[in-house]
Amino acid sequence: MQFAAFADRAAELEAEPADLETVSLVAALLRDAGDDIGTVARFLQGRVFPGWDARTLDVGPALCYAALAKAAGTNVTADDVEERLAEEGEIGAVAANLDLGGQQGLGAFAADGAAGRDDPTLAEVDAELRAVAATEGDGSEDTKLATLFGLFSRVSDAEARYLARLVLGEMRLGVGEGTVRDAIVEAFAVDAGLVADALQVSNDYGRVARIARDEGEDGLEAMSLTVGRPVQSMLAQAGTVTGALESWDDVAAEIKFDGARVQLHHHPEGIAPPDADRDATPDDPTVRLYSRNTSEVTDALPEIREFAEQRLDAPAILDGEVVAVDDDGSPLPFQEVLRRFRRKHDVDRMREEVELEFHAFDCLLDGREATEGTDLLDSPFRMRHDRLADLLPDATSEVLYSDDADEIEAFEASALSAGHEGIMLKRPDSTYTPGDRGQDWLKRKPDVETLDCVVTGAEWGEGRRANEFGTFLLAVGADDGYETVGKVATGITDERLAALTDLLEPHVINEDGQTVEFRPAVVFEVGYEEIQASPTYSAGYALRFPRFVEVREDKDPEDADTVERVERLANGGEGGN
Numbered sequence: 299m300q301f302a303a304f305a306d307r308a309a310e311l312e313a314e315p316a317d318l319e320t321v322s323l324v325a326a327l328l329r330d331a332g333d334d335i336g337t338v339a340r341f342l343q344g345r346v347f348p349g350w351d352a353r354t355l356d357v358g359p360a361l362c363y364a365a366l367a368k369a370a371g372t373n374v375t376a377d378d379v380e381e382r383l384a385e386e387g388e389i390g391a392v393a394a395n396l397d398l399g400g401q402q403g404l405g406a407f408a409a410d411g412a413a414g415r416d417d418p419t420l421a422e423v424d425a426e427l428r429a430v431a432a433t434e435g436d437g438s439e440d441t442k443l444a445t446l447f448g449l450f451s452r453v454s455d456a457e458a459r460y461l462a463r464l465v466l467g468e469m470r471l472g473v474g475e476g477t478v479r480d481a482i483v484e485a486f487a488v489d490a491g492l493v494a495d496a497l498q499v500s501n502d503y504g505r506v507a508r509i510a511r512d513e514g515e516d517g518l519e520a521m522s523l524t525v526g527r528p529v530q531s532m533l534a535q536a537g538t539v540t541g542a543l544e545s546w547d548d549v550a551a552e553i554k555f556d557g558a559r560v561q562l563h564h565h566p567e568g569i570a571p572p573d574a575d576r577d578a579t580p581d582d583p584t585v586r587l588y589s590r591n592t593s594e595v596t597d598a599l600p601e602i603r604e605f606a607e608q609r610l611d612a613p614a615i616l617d618g619e620v621v622a623v624d625d626d627g628s629p630l631p632f633q634e635v636l637r638r639f640r641r642k643h644d645v646d647r648m649r650e651e652v653e654l655e656f657h658a659f660d661c662l663l664d665g666r667e668a669t670e671g672t673d674l675l676d677s678p679f680r681m682r683h684d685r686l687a688d689l690l691p692d693a694t695s696e697v698l699y700s701d702d703a704d705e706i707e708a709f710e711a712s713a714l715s716a717g718h719e720g721i722m723l724k725r726p727d728s729t730y731t732p733g734d735r736g737q738d739w740l741k742r743k744p745d746v747e748t749l750d751c752v753v754t755g756a757e758w759g760e761g762r763r764a765n766e767f768g769t770f771l772l773a774v775g776a777d778d779g780y781e782t783v784g785k786v787a788t789g790i791t792d793e794r795l796a797a798l799t800d801l802l803e804p805h806v807i808n809e810d811g812q813t814v815e816f817r818p819a820v821v822f823e824v825g826y827e828e829i830q831a832s833p834t835y836s837a838g839y840a841l842r843f844p845r846f847v848e849v850r851e852d853k854d855p856e857d858a859d860t861v862e863r864v865e866r867l868a869n870g871g872e873g874g875n
């Protein structure tokens with residue numbers, strides 16, 4: 299398929315307001331996509347890589363504007379592109395009006411290796427974007443710029459609209475995961491439940507679309523978890539012991555460890571890297587570790603890798619928390635783990651400073667021969683946990699199965715006095731539902747709830763702080779983008795303000811006097827006293843007394859809290875008992 303044909307269909311989708319029609323248009327596009335079906339399923343969602351693959355293009359707005367400016371010709375600068383963005387409101391419209399590769403464009407003269415407008419195929423665009431993602435090291439910015447310039451010079455105005463959005467990961471087509479899922483069902487007349495299950499185990503819309511088309515329901519049914527391809531983590535809602543005991547016969551209470559989520563994959567025959575299009579060989583590592591966002595973190599956590607290498611023999615996928623401990627083995631605050639977590643250099647030195655432990659709390663795949671069935675997603679929690687305790691007796695979370703509130707309270711008190719964050723309450727017969735923040739896992743924390751908010755704006759400080767941001771605008775996820783819920787200025791030390799300014803400045807997309815606007819990129823955890831309905835902010839709610847707690851480096855904007863959750867919290871639907 300030509301990229302131009304994809305852009306035409308994207309324009310049709312963008313113009314379609316009705317959800318049902320959108321699903322039908324996507325279904326038709328999937329049917330027409332031929333060999334490009336996987337790429338189409340991903341591009342429509344603004345993704346180049348499947349969900350299990352954490353690679354990103356790593357192209358910030360500034361680089362994208364520079365590439366657009368270069369392709370637009372000698373008269374246009376990156377600042378001009380930014381200015382137009384302020385007028386037009388979104389990058390697609392800007393790109394479509396720049397006459398890229400046209401009369402003025404350098405691409406017209408085939409400079410710098412650019413071929414001029416030549417109608418690239420979808421596969422070519424995909425390959426070029428993957429090349430951008432693979433570029434690293436010294437001079438990588440220049441190489442990325444050259445590749446993007448080359449691509450932008452090759453496309454028409456209509457194509458440029460969607461190419462620019464794709465580069466920045468914001469397609470704005472109203473096509474979310476649910477739309478693609480429903481479209482696969484409609485396009486290939488396959489069972490919706492089978493498609494949903496296949497998506498859960500594979501975390502890969504492109505592959506599910508292809509299998510639904512080529513192998514039908516049998517193929518979907520045969521899809522199972524694959525060691526080395528992380529699934530989305532199952533998540534929790536805030537809940538109460540009384541609520542859990544009212545809804546369930548008994549409760550599985552566990553310690554809530556204060557660390558970072560890690561999915562541990564083990565295969566004795568090696569696990570191929572995610573970007574290698576080949577089977578594993580014995581030279582590949584036998585353990586790979588993934589963060590909550592499915593990024594690989596194996597190299598940052600060598601002791602966890604060594605632990606798994608020594609202790610596991612068969613294929614396994616385990617879910618757990620990595621916690622930092624002091625010399626006595628008592629847990630240290632979550633920030634200590636993060637220091638280790640994102641570490642690329644000096645890992646050995648850091649390893650001496652901060653000791654890490656893995657606490658496994660779930661088992662998604664148990665490949666030991668003696669056990670029946672390997673994929674445990676549909677098995678009840680009690681059984682998954684028993685398997686886990688059998689696999690790693692000394693590194694598995696302790697569980698208290700109880701229907702007695704007093705007993706659970708005593709369990710919580712001992713968890714807190716041992717320095718843990720709180721407890722989790724799980725429904726003992728619940729299945730593992732990847733990516734789901736459902737009612738089967740509840741977190742009970744003794745302190746006030748916090749919210750994870752996307753920082754969408756800020757105001758410059760005054761006087762001696764004129765070069766630092768002073769107040770941050772907070773937003774939460776909505777159906778279409780983000781809605782604001784408050785501003786935070788308290789809880790931030792001077793030193794921290796400087797660091798936050800450095801962190802956020804590269805994400806500025808707009809500036810108007812004292813006020814700046816950010817591309818959604820950074821997530822703040824924010825405490826508050828209360829949430830009130832309020833017309834001041836676009837979410838319709840305002841946080842009272844918001845207080846900065848931490849930057850959630852382990853979360854992407856998509857993982858932030860939502861308007862729906864804010865509404866629930868405001869109406870007292872969640873909270874301590």
Ligand SMILES: Nc1ncnc2c1ncn2[C@@H]1O[C@H](COP(=O)(O)OP(=O)(O)OP(=O)(O)O)[C@@H](O)[C@H]1O
Pocket residue numbers: 531532533534535552553554555556557558559619659695722741
């Ligand atoms: N025993 C446990 N079972 C499940 N999750 C646990 C456990 N101990 C610690 N956790 C952590 O608690 C989190 C559950 O809360 P939630 O699903 O809301 O994630 P979160 O949004 O990262 O929340 P939080 O900010 O509370 O860590 C898990 O993601 C995991 O990192």
